[in-house]
Amino acid sequence: MLAPLHSVNTSQPPVTHFPPEHCCLSIDHLSLAYAGKEALRDLTLSIPRHRVTAFIGPSGCGKSTLLRAINRLHDLNEAVSHSGQIVLEGQDIHGPQVNVTELRRRVGMVFQTPNPFPMSIYENVAFGLRLQQRLPKRKRDDIIEWALTSAALWDEVKDRLHRSAWQLSGGQQQRLVIARTLAVKPDVLLLDEPASALDPISTLKIEELIRNLKSELTLVLVTHNMQQAARVSDYTAFLHQGELIEYGPTDQLFTNPRLQRTENYITGRVT
Amino acid sequence: MDITSDTHSQHISRQFNQELEELKTHLMAMGGLVEKQVQDAVFALLEGDTRLAEQVRDNDRQVNALQLQIDDECTRVLARRQPAASDLRLVLAVIRATSDLERIGDEASKIARNALLLSESTSTIRGLVEVRHISEHVRKMLRDALTAFARFDTDLAMQVVREDELVDDEYSSAMRSLMTFMMEDSRSITSVLSIMWVLRALERVGDHADNLAEYVVYLVKGLDIRHSDPDNLDPQGLKKP
Numbered sequence: 001m002l003a004p005l006h007s008v009n010t011s012q013p014p015v016t017h018f019p020p021e022h023c024c025l026s027i028d029h030l031s032l033a034y035a036g037k038e039a040l041r042d043l044t045l046s047i048p049r050h051r052v053t054a055f056i057g058p059s060g061c062g063k064s065t066l067l068r069a070i071n072r073l074h075d076l077n078e079a080v081s082h083s084g085q086i087v088l089e090g091q092d093i094h095g096p097q098v099n100v101t102e103l104r105r106r107v108g109m110v111f112q113t114p115n116p117f118p119m120s121i122y123e124n125v126a127f128g129l130r131l132q133q134r135l136p137k138r139k140r141d142d143i144i145e146w147a148l149t150s151a152a153l154w155d156e157v158k159d160r161l162h163r164s165a166w167q168l169s170g171g172q173q174q175r176l177v178i179a180r181t182l183a184v185k186p187d188v189l190l191l192d193e194p195a196s197a198l199d200p201i202s203t204l205k206i207e208e209l210i211r212n213l214k215s216e217l218t219l220v221l222v223t224h225n226m227q228q229a230a231r232v233s234d235y236t237a238f239l240h241q242g243e244l245i246e247y248g249p250t251d252q253l254f255t256n257p258r259l260q261r262t263e264n265y266i267t268g269r270v271t
Numbered sequence: 272m273d274i275t276s277d278t279h280s281q282h283i284s285r286q287f288n289q290e291l292e293e294l295k296t297h298l299m300a301m302g303g304l305v306e307k308q309v310q311d312a313v314f315a316l317l318e319g320d321t322r323l324a325e326q327v328r329d330n331d332r333q334v335n336a337l338q339l340q341i342d343d344e345c346t347r348v349l350a351r352r353q354p355a356a357s358d359l360r361l362v363l364a365v366i367r368a369t370s371d372l373e374r375i376g377d378e379a380s381k382i383a384r385n386a387l388l389l390s391e392s393t394s395t396i397r398g399l400v401e402v403r404h405i406s407e408h409v410r411k412m413l414r415d416a417l418t419a420f421a422r423f424d425t426d427l428a429m430q431v432v433r434e435d436e437l438v439d440d441e442y443s444s445a446m447r448s449l450m451t452f453m454m455e456d457s458r459s460i461t462s463v464l465s466i467m468w469v470l471r472a473l474e475r476v477g478d479h480a481d482n483l484a485e486y487v488v489y490l491v492k493g494l495d496i497r498h499s500d501p502d503n504l505d506p507q508g509l510k511k512p
Contacts, residue, residue, distance in 0.1 A: 226355065227353055230355070254355045254356060254359075255355070255356060255359060255360065255493060256272065256356065256360070256492075256493030257272060257356055258272055259272060260272060262356075263272055263274075263356050263357060264281075266355045266356055267282065267354070267355055267356050267357065267358050268282050268283050268284060268287070269281045269282050269283065270281055270282075270283055
């Protein structure tokens, strides 16, 4: 576990900072509004490299909005305005030199409902690769095998790579989507409720996958399932009404949170 | 973040409030029974009341049954509710506390058994003054530890933790006196050995009361102070909420 430096002033939202050599993403005074309506208010936090960070909070607290901001999905919505910075590996993601397509390659995203493309399993994983560069078939096959293996799906699909991806179960489809994202070698994987539409066994497989992927990349997870955040994440941020309430090591947040509001939320108390 | 004694009654699920409330109530009932067991065992010894000593010995079954019942309730809460934060700490503290209370019950039985042995002794029994003195001290510790648990009072809990060192000193000093009695009069060895077992049992009761007090600090503050020197703890962090 990395050693975070906690701020001691309890009247301010506690912030966990990581030294630059461990910091992957740094969010600095980020505010965001949908058509003038504030959705995120002055968020500051940093996300450590090769760790799983979970965002938890009630519906509408801004956790998905924050996740989407990290790979600039809000660019597609003209009504969204923002201020503040998101810095990925030392570079402001809104900087003039930033190519959004390249940013989205580096910051992959997986959504709640699995969304395989209407093509074969093989073509699904090859899709991003083909857009990115022309590769000899042999090399492409290797990457596809590596991506499917990393997504813990290879053994289940290796004999039917050219069948439609829609024949897979929901859990397999979600792992296929993760494989498709991994194939382009991202630095960060954003997961927005990746297991909420899956049965408990498929959920556990996704959680196991998340843990195993830590060595490859940095993961950020949004979940409504607090036990899931407690099981898989190293750090947890609790958001409420667009503000960061508490952020810290998951072990601490789930055994002895610093603030009453966090305690009330994670233990199911009336706020 | 510190919690108070009504923290566990504010869940959205009223059933969950009730389950946690029952854990506390049953733990207090077990604490009350164990406290009475120690009191009766010592009284039986000092007054030579064999009927009371037998009753203490028999009542130990009730203490054991309560431990099983409360542990079972804790298991159910863990399995069904997956408690977090202060709820988790409450369940863990209760599980640990029942184990210590059960051991205190065992010590009370030991005292009662020695009371029965000593009742057969024809000679004067030495060391009863020490038993009376130490028993009063550890019974107060136990009572305070249980009160601290009921009120989530870490100040009182820390007082119990500090008291334990005094009991340990008193125990060592009493042991030295008893050794002298044995050396002076070899006919007293059997009865003095019994008294030594009783003192040892009382000293252990003090240790268990100390453990209970440490669980109160864990429950309220989230701080695990086991195996730490009470004098080295930050008094600020342990201030009463």
